[in-house]
Amino acid sequence: xxxxxxxxxATTAIFMLAYLMAVAQFPAMLSTRVVGNLxxxxxxxxxxxxxxxxxxxxxxxxxxxxxxxxxxxxxxxxLIMWVGxxxxxxxxxxxxxxxxxxxxxxxAIHYLRVPSFIxxxxxxxxxxxxxxxxxxxxxxxxxxxxxxVSKAYILLPGGGRLTTIAMLMLLVFAFGIVLAHxxxxxxxxxxxxxxxxxxxxxxxxxxxxxxxxxxxSSTLAGLAGxxxxxxxxAGYSLNALGMELDAIAAVVIGGTLLTGGYGLVAGTFxxxxxxxxxxxxxxxxxxxxxxxxxxxxxxxxxMFIVLQRLIFSTSARKRKTVGTP
Amino acid sequence: xxxxxxxxxxxxxIAKIFGSHRALDEVDFDLRAGEVHAxxxxxxxxxxxxxxxxxxxxxxxxxxxxxxxxxxxxxxxQQAQAHGIGTVYQEVNLLPNRSVAENLFLGRQPTRWGLxxxxxxxxxxxxxxxxxxxxxxVRAELxxxxxxIQQIIAIARAVELSGKVLVLDEPTASLDRTExxxxxxxxxxxxxxxxxxxxxxxxxxxxxxxSDRVTILRNGRKITTQALAGLDATDVVRMxxxxxxxxxxxxxxxxxAARGAVRVEFSQMGRAGxxxxxxxxxxxxxxxxxxGLLGSGRTEVARLMFGVDGADGGTVMVDGKxxxxxxxxxxxxxxxxxxxxxxxxxxxxxxxxxxxxxxxxLQAKLGWFRALSREDQIELAGRYADMLDIRAADHDMPxxxxxxxxxxxxxxxxxxxxxxxxxxxxxxxxxxxVGAHAEIVRTINRLREEGLALFVISSELDEVVAxxxxxxxxxxxxxxxxxxxxxxxxxxxxxxxxxxxxxxxEARP
Numbered sequence: 005x006x007x008x009x010x011x012x013x014a015t016t017a018i019f020m021l022a023y024l025m026a027v028a029q030f031p032a033m034l035s036t037r038v039v040g041n042l043x044x045x046x047x048x049x050x051x052x053x054x055x056x057x058x059x060x061x062x063x064x065x066x067x068x069x070x071x072x073x074x075x076x077x078x079x080x081x082x083l084i085m086w087v088g089x090x091x092x093x094x095x096x097x098x099x100x101x102x103x104x105x106x107x108x109x110x111x112a113i114h115y116l117r118v119p120s121f122i123x124x125x126x127x128x129x130x131x132x133x134x135x136x137x138x139x140x141x142x143x144x145x146x147x148x149x150x151x152x153v154s155k156a157y158i159l160l161p162g163g164g165r166l167t168t169i170a171m172l173m174l175l176v177f178a179f180g181i182v183l184a185h186x187x188x189x190x191x192x193x194x195x196x197x198x199x200x201x202x203x204x205x206x207x208x209x210x211x212x213x214x215x216x217x218x219x220x221s222s223t224l225a226g227l228a229g230x231x232x233x234x235x236x237x238a239g240y241s242l243n244a245l246g247m248e249l250d251a252i253a254a255v256v257i258g259g260t261l262l263t264g265g266y267g268l269v270a271g272t273f274x275x276x277x278x279x280x281x282x283x284x285x286x287x288x289x290x291x292x293x294x295x296x297x298x299x300x301x302x303x304x305x306x307m308f309i310v311l312q313r314l315i316f317s318t319s320a321r322k323r324k325t326v327g328t329p
Numbered sequence: 330x331x332x333x334x335x336x337x338x339x340x341x342x343i344a345k346i347f348g349s350h351r352a353l354d355e356v357d358f359d360l361r362a363g364e365v366h367a368x369x370x371x372x373x374x375x376x377x378x379x380x381x382x383x384x385x386x387x388x389x390x391x392x393x394x395x396x397x398x399x400x401x402x403x404x405x406x407q408q409a410q411a412h413g414i415g416t417v418y419q420e421v422n423l424l425p426n427r428s429v430a431e432n433l434f435l436g437r438q439p440t441r442w443g444l445x446x447x448x449x450x451x452x453x454x455x456x457x458x459x460x461x462x463x464x465x466x467v468r469a470e471l472x473x474x475x476x477x478i479q480q481i482i483a484i485a486r487a488v489e490l491s492g493k494v495l496v497l498d499e500p501t502a503s504l505d506r507t508e509x510x511x512x513x514x515x516x517x518x519x520x521x522x523x524x525x526x527x528x529x530x531x532x533x534x535x536x537x538x539x540s541d542r543v544t545i546l547r548n549g550r551k552i553t554t555q556a557l558a559g560l561d562a563t564d565v566v567r568m569x570x571x572x573x574x575x576x577x578x579x580x581x582x583x584x585x586a587a588r589g590a591v592r593v594e595f596s597q598m599g600r601a602g603x604x605x606x607x608x609x610x611x612x613x614x615x616x617x618x619x620x621g622l623l624g625s626g627r628t629e630v631a632r633l634m635f636g637v638d639g640a641d642g643g644t645v646m647v648d649g650k651x652x653x654x655x656x657x658x659x660x661x662x663x664x665x666x667x668x669x670x671x672x673x674x675x676x677x678x679x680x681x682x683x684x685x686x687x688x689x690x691l692q693a694k695l696g697w698f699r700a701l702s703r704e705d706q707i708e709l710a711g712r713y714a715d716m717l718d719i720r721a722a723d724h725d726m727p728x729x730x731x732x733x734x735x736x737x738x739x740x741x742x743x744x745x746x747x748x749x750x751x752x753x754x755x756x757x758x759x760x761x762x763v764g765a766h767a768e769i770v771r772t773i774n775r776l777r778e779e780g781l782a783l784f785v786i787s788s789e790l791d792e793v794v795a796x797x798x799x800x801x802x803x804x805x806x807x808x809x810x811x812x813x814x815x816x817x818x819x820x821x822x823x824x825x826x827x828x829x830x831x832x833x834x835e836a837r838p
Contacts (some may be wrong), residue, residue, distance in 0.1 A: 152607060186444045188436075198424035200570075205422045206486075207407055207436040265426035 011129030011308060012271040014160045018304070026281065030288045036164025040286060043170035048073065048123060050173040050251055050273065053258075054180040056251040061184070063197045063264025064120035064280035066134040067224045068127035070247035072102055072169030074240070075135040076229025081143035081239025091149040093214065099226045102115050105131065106222025120218075123215065128248070135241035142240035150237050168326050169231045173250045176224065178267040197264030214239040253305050254279055261312055278304070335748065336398070337362050337525040338414070338494050343392035345378050352378040354549045360494060360525040365516065367528045367536040367557070369569055370498035370546035371623055372789050376529060377498075379546065384411030385414045396493070402684040413493025413540050415486075419502045421479040430454035433486050461485055461515055476499060481515055488519060496527045501535060502624065513539055531624040532561050533827070543570055559577055562827035566622070570823065571789055580733055588798060589613030592750045592782040593648070593665075594724030595634065595807070598643035604629045605807035606643060611751060611782040616773060618797030619786040620822045622806070626806035627786045631753045631793055634784065635667040647750060659680070661694055663751075664753035668742025670755040671785070675697065676740045679729035683721045684710035686728045686739050717772060736763025741772065749792040752776070754785045758792060790819040802826055 027034045043050075052069050076098045083094035105127065112123045159167040184190040188225040192213040195203035204210050231244060258275030262266025282300045287291045339362040345353040345696055345720045353375045360366050372378040375718045375758055381387040383394070385403030394401050396412045403409040406416070423432045431438075455466040461481055471479060480500050487495055499517070501509050506557070516539060528540055537545060537557060544554040544566045552568045592613050599606030606624045611617055621627045632638045634645075636654040645654050645663075652663045660667070669675035678686055687710045692701055702707070710724045717738040721731055728736055737757055743754055758766045772794045776781060787793045793800055800808040802825040810825040 182444070186447075188438055188440065188445065191431060191435060191438065191445065194427055195424050198426035199422075202424055204420040206424070206432075209412075236646060265424075 009268075010257075011312055012268055012274070014276065014311060015259055015274045015308070017256055017273060018279065019274050022278065022281055022285075024289070025195040026285045030285075032176060033243045033284065035289060036160040036162035038164070040160055040164035040166055040170065042277060042280045042284060043173065044165070044167045044235070046276050047167075047169040047173040048231040048244070049247065049254065049277045051176045051231060052225050052247065053230040053251040053254040053276050054176050054269060055221035055271050056248070056253050057180065057258070057267065058184065058193055059120070059221045059253050059261055060260050060262060061103065061197045061251070061264055062193045062214070063200070063273075064113065064214075064217070065252065066109075066221045066225075067121065067123065067124040067248050068131055069103075069221065069228075069251055070244045070249075071131035071135070072105065072222055072225035073229040073232055073244035073247060074242060075138075076102060076226045077233045077236075077239040077243045078135040078138045078141040078143065078241050079239070080230065080233045081145050082138055084145055084147055091145075091147055095230050098229060099223055102226025102229070103188070103219050103223040106219040106225075107215050110218030110223065111211075113218065114211050114214040124218075132241065136182050136239070139239070140241060142238050145233065145237045145239065150234060155238075157194055171228075176227065176267065177273050180272075181206055184269045189213065189216060194265060197266075199265075249299075250279065253301050257301075257304050257308050259308070259312075261316065262309070266316070270311055296326050335362050339395040339398075340379075340383065341395075343379065343382055343389045343394075345375075345382060345387060346390050348803075350437075351549050356392070356549070356551045356594055358551070358554070360527060362525050363508065363520055364541040364786070365526045365539050365724045366519055366526050367530070367540035367543040368546070369529075369531075369536065369543060369565065371569055374569075375545040375549040376546055378549075380498060380529065383409070383494075384414055395587070410491050413491045414496065415488060415491030415494065415498040416498060417480060417483045417487050417500055419477065419499035422484050423471055423479060423483055425470070427471060428468050429465065429471055429474070429482055430467040432482060433457060433467075434487070453652055457485055457489065458482070460522055461518075462537070462766060463510075463828065475508065477504050477511055480504070480512055484515060484519070488524070492524070494525045494527065496529075498529045499531070501530055501532060509535065509561070514703065516769075531622055533565060533622070537562070553564045566823050566827045567820075569622070570788060570826075577838070580642070588615040589780060592647065593736045594646040596644050596646075598633055598640045598645070600629070600633055600638055600641050603806065604633060605642075607808045608643075609784075609801070609808075611784065613782060614777055614780045616777045616783045616785055616796050616799045617795035617799040619784065619803060620788070620793055620800055621791060621826060623788070625803040625826075627803050628753070628755055629806065630808075631667065631669075631784065632784060633753045634660075634753055635665055637667075651692070661667030661690060661747065664747070664749045664754065665751050666690070666747065666749040667753045668740045668744065668755060668757055670759065672733070672736055672740065672759075673729075675726050677736050680727050682725045683714070683719070683728050683731065683739055684724040685745060687713055687724075687742045694747050709746055710742075713745055714739075716745075717742050719769070732765065734768065737765075737769060738772070745776075750762055751784070754783065754790065755788055759785065790822050792817055793822070796822065805830060809833075 027251050052073060054232055056066055057071060079101065080094045080097050083089040084091055102275060109123050109127045112118060113120045142188060152235060153168050160166055184193065192203070193207045194205065195208045196210060196213055200210060233239060254275035255272050256262055258267070258271030258273065279301055283299050286294055336359050340356070340358040342352065343353055343356045350745050356375065356379060358379065365703060368376055368379070377747070378387065382389045385408050387408045392656055399410055433454045434450045438445060439449050451467050458465060458467065463478065465474065467476065471482065486496065500512060504512065516526060530536060542554060543557050543560070543565065545552040545565065557746060581707065591610055593611045596608040597606045607611065607630065610615065619627050619630065629638065633640050636656045639655055644651050647663050654660050654663060679691065684706055688701055688706050691709070695701070714721070714724065714791050719735050719738045721735060727738060731739065758769050770792055773783060773785060777796070784794070785796065797817065799811055799813040800817055800822060801808050802812065802822060804826060812821055
């Protein structure tokens with residue numbers, strides 16, 4: 005079996021097992037209502053994690069994701085409530101701003117040869133700071149478009165709701181999967197993650213691809229901000245604080261190698277759902293502190309890093325030897 | 330006959346200057362269709378600079394390139410590739426994490442509506458590799474295959490993309506014999522198809538096995554280009570190592586008997602795949618020189634002695650007592666010092682001061698809790714700088730600003746400060762100008778006279794002869810001969826390296 009797939013199978017197995025155990029304890033968890041909420045509640049995390057997957061696949065990291073989400077929610081709230089724009093126009097502006105921000109970070113990473121960790125750390129402070137400057141206080145959004153969106157959903161058999169933002173997340177995952185595995189851009193991302201030197205020698209447009217990766221990540225963070233705004237009907241500079249770390253955790257738990265080159269976008273979906281499942285379980289239990297989510301995620305993350313280390317250090321040595329036919 | 334074929338690639342009067350160093354000086358080179366042309370030279374001869382110019386990675390400072398009689402300039406490797414010149418490096422420059430098929434077609438995948446047609450890529454990859462005699466699962470990750478298979482895949486990609494000239498840069502360095510045969514079969518087929526192949530290696534037998542013509546470089550100059558037929562290994566080695574006219578010692582050989590008690594005894598040290606087990610005894614006041622071509626295992630011996638690489642077996646005795654040397658810290662504790670070959674990467678701490686570079690080994694030996702006072706540091710650095718005549722405006726300046734010769738002396742000072750019993754010097758005079766060259770040699774002689782045991786690796790034969798009591802010769806990762814006394818002269822060493830002379834395999838007492 006392709007060793008890149010092994011962490012994904014492990015994650016999927018753990019997710020199934022965890023879900024079955026939760027259902028055994030709380031049979032009510034086996035319902036479309038819970039599944040629908042799982043998708044809705046984690047929509048913004050999922051969308052941001054798709055962008056993060058591309059960044060990590062290329063061997064980088066994007067710490068600005070949470071701040072970009074926070075900034076986007078404030079910007080949208082300001083544009084709708086103070087400027088009086090239509091939400092759709094505000095969304096477009098926010099996405100363009102986020103994309104430009106990502107492109108600038110990508111360009112800095114490539115042309116100035118600064119590690120992505122540093123550049124996106126600076127980006128994080130910039131975006132978070134800019135959000136506070138726009139408005140230090142939370143701005144509530146009241147607009148008929150928002151109420152219309154919150155009322156638009158597909159009723160699932162069993163009473164569950166597939167909301168607009170949940171569908172948006174699923175769409176983003178589908179888009180991410182095709183982009184990663186079926187396009188030249190995706191091939192270039194994996195190539196850079198495998199070996200940037202080799203990729204450059206093989207003619208991969210490293211500059212264009214790097215800028216593309218961070219533009220994609222920031223744009224998707226912006227889209228996650230849009231979803232967050234729709235989800236909470238408010239803009240606040242401290243929204244999604246530290247969310248980039250949840251996204252990184254989802255990507256790694258989903259089987260993507262932190263050093264780049266190996267992983268699947270579909271794995272990230274399972275990673276996001278696993279995090280959501282832990283949270284749902286804690287809500288069902290009712291007695292556990294919500295901080296237990298962090299402890300479980302921390303444990304899982306550590307387990308997966310160890311697992312990857314084992315898979316990628318032992319089997320790399322075992323090579324097929326093929327003689328002359 | 331290769332002579333009947335047209336010239337594919339011609340370089341005339343190529344020069345390349347790095348700072349004040351002439352890496353290439355007026356070098357001519359030509360490659361014909363349907364020939365394998367070996368390019369030989371020791372480290373620093375200009376081989377890799379020439380290759381980088383031919384493949385577009387560097388731009389020459391003078392001279393011109395012609396492809397098929399048309400003058401060309403390459404701004405980058407992509408442009409050279411567009412003119413038909415493809416390169417395969419020793420370190421396979423493919424993507425270990427992607428499938429074989431994707432490696433072959435990256436950057437030119439057939440698409441429909443922006444989506445890659447994976448099945449078509451796999452189909453075409455399978456057919457392409459069949460022409461190279463490979464029937465493998467093209468969907469498997471590249472890293473699951475042996476280096477030889479990866480090399481062939483890299484060749485297939487390079488030939489697909491360029492298709493006129495193929496540069497093979499040390500392709501066999503990490504291959505075993507059957508893998509080399511597999512690779513050579515592929516190269517011969519490409520040659521028969523009319524490609525021109527430039528073959529770089531440090532295995533002389535492979536040069537004779539595969540090549541039609543050879544170009545030998547030394548110190549940035551072309552020594553010769555000629556057909557291999559009619560040459561033997563001794564001629565080639567002599568031309569590669571040569572006699573540096575600018576560097577004239579005329580020191581008489583050192584009396585092998587003028588030495589003291591046994592200091593260090595290595596017995597049956599070896600490491601699988603790196604160095605065959607060897608035994609060597611070093612005495613007080615003795616320099617043992619090491620000669621051998623690049624890749625003969627000479628640096629590996631030094632690394633083993635200093636514990637950089639762990640030995641598979643064998644014992645080390647210092648002054649009659651067994652010691653364990655599993656890592657450099659233990660080696661330092663036993664009184665060993667090591668000046669590595671790549672001074673910039675492994676020797677100096679570029680941004681630290683000259684003084685800090687000198688005291689660092691002593692401080693490491695003393696440990697964390699016995700810090701040398703600033704006064705002691707200044708005194709120590711000053712003493713050794715005077716003793717070795719290290720010329721620095723001030724000992725607080727970063728060592729990277731010093732000349733190569735002074736850097737080398739500072740590293741020597743670093744080890745002398747720990748009062749060593751045994752010093753290992755790997756190519757101490759590489760990249761050092763001629764004046765400083767002679768000074769390093771004088772220093773080595775002086776240290777010997779003061780009773781130190783030294784193990785000195787060098788590819789400058791005149792130099793080795795000038796300071797060694799004995800010379801061990803290495804070939805194919807084993808010590809194959811030991812020369813001393815009247816036998817110790819450059820010609821005998823050349824014969825021993827080439828394997829054409831009487832090998833004195835038995836170590837002298």
